[in-house]
Amino acid sequence: MIYLDNASTSFPKPENVYREMDRCLRRYCANPGRGGHAMAKAAGEAVFRTRTLLAAFFNIDRPERVIFTKNTTEALNIAIRGTLKHGDHVVTTSLEHNSVMRPLKHLARERGIAISVVRGDAFGTISARAVERKIRGNTALIVCTLSSNVNGAIMPTGEIGAVARRHGITFLADAAQGAGTIPVDVQDLGIDLLAFPGHKSLLGPQGTGGLYVGQGIKVAPLMQGGTGTTSEIPYQPTAFPEALECGTLNTPGIVGLGAAIEYISRRGVSAIYRHKQALTDEMHRAFAKHRAITLYSRPEHNTGIVALNIKGLTSAEAGRRLDQKHGIAARAGLHCAPFGHRTLGYDLATGVLRLSVGCFTTADEVARTIKAVLGLCR
């Protein structure tokens, strides 16, 4: 099997992720921060260790500002629902995932927020100037993905961050595509809120993700519950991370994520980027020549996605044939990005075929995939 659905979730994970998770589950998986006994402390320390690793990875000064969530969606909902108030205006882009668009659309109904959507160019790239032009007096938030989940286009996050900073507007970056593939330095990029998945290019297990909340950024909690601290107070504590983190954490998952960050740090984000770049370059080169193939992705500034359609085939049919005839796992359809087709120009009914490489994808797998895709063109 050739796994080319890494933008959805990475597979496989580094060996140490499996090993550390199993070791945690079998040896010290007590409830972290919920008791003073040795095993609870060991679990608590393991969780804090991953928090510290993530903070270092994203250049975050204070690890307690890293909140663990179950996935990016929860992190985005906390950030969006926790900051936008009645009558606020938000600027976002046409390349956002439903995990951004749906909370915004619901808040438009619930709290009357206004949404301005910046449309990307034909390959989905957003210009920071276009973002700036949408800013109004009541703009409270700018939300932008680091990179399109449909075609891998990398956004000018630092430029958008600078715009946000200049106007004193909170900047939320959706790192679902990007974290682990391109360097993310929240201070350099001017990011106030960073929502990230644990299980995509960060190579951790599903069930993990997080939200970084910058100093001074006020975020109301999405939920309340047990925190293991100040239990006598019937309201949610305001200290971090407990303010936005409640209930039992996913200790084995968080341990796995920590092991993954260590793997990535050893190998180096830029080495991973170059590896993925070389593989997608190869595919772009091969597919660009073929008249039956329409490419919706570009080789440059790409987090590792080749998006295409084959003349006469829906993306679902192309995906089905790759899977069944060649054992290639690709993804077809709309990729939870409902406005992507208007920007990139593919048909809503056809969707788009997405081949997303990972840091363990090999040149041989890519060569076999190119052959298989070309075989579908006639």
Added chain:
Amino acid sequence: MIYLDNASTSFPKPENVYREMDRCLRRYCANPGRGGHAMAKAAGEAVFRTRTLLAAFFNIDRPERVIFTKNTTEALNIAIRGTLKHGDHVVTTSLEHNSVMRPLKHLARERGIAISVVRGDAFGTISARAVERKIRGNTALIVCTLSSNVNGAIMPTGEIGAVARRHGITFLADAAQGAGTIPVDVQDLGIDLLAFPGHKSLLGPQGTGGLYVGQGIKVAPLMQGGTGTTSEIPYQPTAFPEALECGTLNTPGIVGLGAAIEYISRRGVSAIYRHKQALTDEMHRAFAKHRAITLYSRPEHNTGIVALNIKGLTSAEAGRRLDQKHGIAARAGLHCAPFGHRTLGYDLATGVLRLSVGCFTTADEVARTIKAVLGLCR
């Protein structure tokens, strides 16, 4: 090490939980329901399998009414925040966890809901009649734990469910303590909403939990995001489970929970209950005789908890000594149940020492614990 903190999280897990999680992670951990390729389908089927196992376990007719959450806290927040509207009244009890009390307290501020708290007797048991007496014309929800997390007292859930049904009020049961130890049949017990953890007596891993939503019960989603279905619609779908489930699920965790449910079903809930009962009986018998020990739990109708204090020691100090001198993992403090002390009568500063047995606790471990606890009395 003797692990007696099972009410916080169970340890160890059945061997098949470790094995199936590792197998899932290494072999088929694609994104469930996010693509048509073989591995995504395998992941999707594994998730659905656990959903079906849980439905059968709780006598739920339709598996899609079981929603996966990251923990009980999320499930309770979805249930509470998704059903209570401005001006509603809710009846709850003095034995609830902060994961019930804090969302309610915050909703009192945010939506002006009114809260009536039924106080338990000296050992924490609630009477269904007392619940009924609190009902008003605008009572929209009754929330009650299956069993106290402080002292294991089992509540008359079926009687409370009957009261709720008679008055046409939605009944939310918090199964954090109970699921996996006592039989929970949502139809028999008249439960409309059941919030449950995966990682306590259900023996699954941390990072899992769920919410059952009865037919016809309307619950607004806590968050919105990608669902892998109807991606073209910018609002959350209304079909279950997607209506209340978004973003990538914790596939390896859910697979582990499924393996755990299979283990429990093979061993039998009543056999597990009898096992735990015999162990806590032993402790209650030994401790009741000693004048320096005050017991806050009763042997009968108990999910496996012995709650006590030792004269002259705070619970924290007693816990520390058990841990450091005897390698016994117990939990001290308030157990995230801020009103418990008013009902059960222990001191807020002293807290209470909780010894909670699991289905793998042995008679020998209990004998050594009794000896150690008695050794702390002088």
